[in-house]
Amino acid sequence: MASRQDIMKVLDLWLEPGRFQDYCPNGLQVEGKEEIRKIVSGVTASQALIDAAISVGADMILVHHGYFWKGEGQRITGIKKARLQKLLAHDLNLVAYHLPLDDHPEYGNNAQLARVLGFAEAAPLDGLVWSGRMEPALSVEEFARHVASRLGREPLHVGQGRERIERVAWCTGAAQGFIGTALDSGADAYLSGEISEPTTHAAREAGIHYFACGHHATERYGVQALGEALARACDLEHRFIDCDNPV
Incomplete structure (x- = not known):
């Protein structure tokens, strides 16, 4: 207590x-x-x-x-x-x-998504956008299946680019607007939660794979990690409850 x-x-x-x-x-x-x-x-x-x-x-x-x-x-x-x-x-x-939970280097949504998806060398890239590597590199189809199996939902894939995905950038939630940051970093793929109409054109024309993985699905892990850490630090009971949301 x-x-x-x-x-x-x-x-x-x-x-x-x-x-x-x-x-x-x-x-x-x-x-x-x-x-x-x-x-x-x-x-x-x-x-x-x-x-x-x-x-x-x-x-x-x-x-x-x-x-x-x-x-x-x-x-x-x-x-x-x-x-x-x-x-x-x-x-x-x-x-x-x-935003403080999105940003946190340990309990944050971006840090925890990297843990769930197994990205190596995960670190902040610019602002809230993070980057890392998929090791070993996967084909586009293999990468989509990997994300689906870890997050429990099929991502929406748009765009085009390299045949294998190694360098990855991501930002959870409604961060599709940061696709330019991913492009500037030389990423093979960019992941976020949502997609907007311009995102498809940007991904196709700039030559990058974009995966919309679900706002809720990408942000389940930060608050759960924070709750677990808080329970340990303050001697509390903690329970994460996932009220599913398809968006």
Whole structure:
């Protein structure tokens, strides 16, 4: 068991949210009970995750995608009211880290995706984009099967380029716009979560393989690693709950 204050000190020390200009508040978003025994981690603070956390007796929910995004409506109605009402009724803390979790060199989404996919020499390339190597190099078809088997979903492959993939760049989530960074690095392939209409043309015309592997699928691992580390550091119970999302 640990106090909410002590847990937040640990998280803020590890993730350094003050370094980021983000789209949402990082850290404690909804205040609940003071003493914490069990935390549940998940990708997004959806109603399904809240209900699952309540069912297992959690005191705190730790997510990558929380609430209060820039540009969203300020009224507490509909879905927003239902979610907040459940959290407050059950005295549940909601803690969210967005860009700080993407960026972290050990627990971050990009670092953890490299671990899951087995990329060698994984390191930050530029901003949030990382790079590494596939050893041994794989054919495009073999690489797609490798990604599918590790992430549990078929990636969407567009573009064209070298016949074998060795040098890889990636950034989890909705980072398809960074394909230019991957191109500048000389990568054979670039991976992210989502795809936009211009991504296909850029990949085809520039000669790079692009794999859209799923926003949710690429960002399951950072918050899970963070929750496990936090549980060890603060003597807590931890459970990762995966509320599947096909996007």
